[in-house]
Amino acid sequence: xxxxxxxxxxxxxxxxxxxxxxxxxxxxxxxxxxxxxxxxxxxxxxxxxxxxxxxxxxxxxxxxxxxxxxxxxxxxxxxxxxxxxxxxxxxxxxxxxxxxxxxxxxxxxxxxxxxxxxxxxxxxxxxxxxxxxxxxxxxxxxxxxxxxxxxxxxxxxxxxxxxxxxxxxxxxxx
Numbered sequence: 001x002x003x004x005x006x007x008x009x010x011x012x013x014x015x016x017x018x019x020x021x022x023x024x025x026x027x028x029x030x031x032x033x034x035x036x037x038x039x040x041x042x043x044x045x046x047x048x049x050x051x052x053x054x055x056x057x058x059x060x061x062x063x064x065x066x067x068x069x070x071x072x073x074x075x076x077x078x079x080x081x082x083x084x085x086x087x088x089x090x091x092x093x094x095x096x097x098x099x100x101x102x103x104x105x106x107x108x109x110x111x112x113x114x115x116x117x118x119x120x121x122x123x124x125x126x127x128x129x130x131x132x133x134x135x136x137x138x139x140x141x142x143x144x145x146x147x148x149x150x151x152x153x154x155x156x157x158x159x160x161x162x163x164x165x166x167x168x169x170x171x172x173x174x
Contacts, residue, residue, distance in 0.1 A: 049067050049082065051134075051154070051156075051160045051161035051162065052065075052082050052096050052098075052132075052134055052154065052161055053065050053082075055154065055161070055162070055163060056082070056084040056094055056096075059163065060084070060086075060090075060092070060094060060130075061086060061090050062084035062085060062086050062090075062092075062094060063085070063086040063087065063088065064084060064085050064086070064087075065082065065083075065084040066082070066083045066084070067081065067082050068080075068081065068082075069082075069083045071120045071121070073119060073120055074119065076116060076119065076120070078112075078113050078116065078120055080095055080096075080097075080113060081096050081097055081098040081134075082094075082095075082096035082098070083095060083096075084096070085124060085127065091126060091127050091128065092127055092128045092129070092130065093117075093121075093124050093127045093128075093129045093130070094129075094130050094131070094132055095110065095113055095114060095117065095129065095130070095131050095132070096131075096132045096133075096134055096154075097109060097110040097113070097131070097132070097133050097134070098134045098135075099133065099134070099135045099136070099138075100135070100136045100137065101135070101136065101137040101138075102133060102135040102137065102138040102139075102142050102146075103142075104142070104145070106133060106135070107133065107142070107145055107146055107149055107151075110131050110133060110149075110151060111131075111149060113131075114129060114131050114174045115174070117129050117174060128173040128174075129173065129174040130151075130152065130171045130172075130173060130174070131149075131150070131151040131152070131171075131172075131174070132151060132152040132153075132154055132163075133146050133151050133152070133153055133154070134153075134154035134155075134156075134161050135153070135154070135155060135156075136155075136156050138153070138155060143164070147165065147166075147169060149172070150170075150171055150172020151171065151172070152165050152169075152171055153165055
């Protein structure tokens with residue numbers, strides 16, 4: 001091999017090593033960004049909990065309010081930001097999905113939870129189940145999509161979440 005060819009091979013090996021290091025750094029950066037997003041989501045859920053607890057107790061008369069419920073059954077997993085229910089004359093449950101910035105996937109995520117709710121919680125099989133999306137930032141177009149899906153909308157104003165649904169709104173019972 002000529003000296004020139006050896007030099008080219010050395011440069012190629014150095015480039016390959018440099019690419020591996022760059023890939024490693026990008027992977028680490030992705031983990032850090034993911035962790036930051038998760039922390040921000042937890043912050044938003046914590047911010048929403050006091051307001052949503054008040055709404056669920058005062059407006060819907062829920063007796064049990066549980067934040068951050070995780071469930072696994074039959075190979076399916078779900079994570080519910082807030083689950084509330086009552087076992088008295090009000091035989092209902094509410095699933096609250098909290099988002100800092102609502103995207104279309106958030107609506108789909110709540111629909112999937114609602115569709116599988118009785119599989120995850122057979123003890124609530126006789127209850128009417130309702131969904132609420134609580135979002136810090138939600139466009140009017142997405143708000144309409146949430147309402148069209150039959151879910152309540154809660155928005156933040158002055159550091160407090162409140163329901164933002166029309167007076168004549170009828171939520172879909174699942």
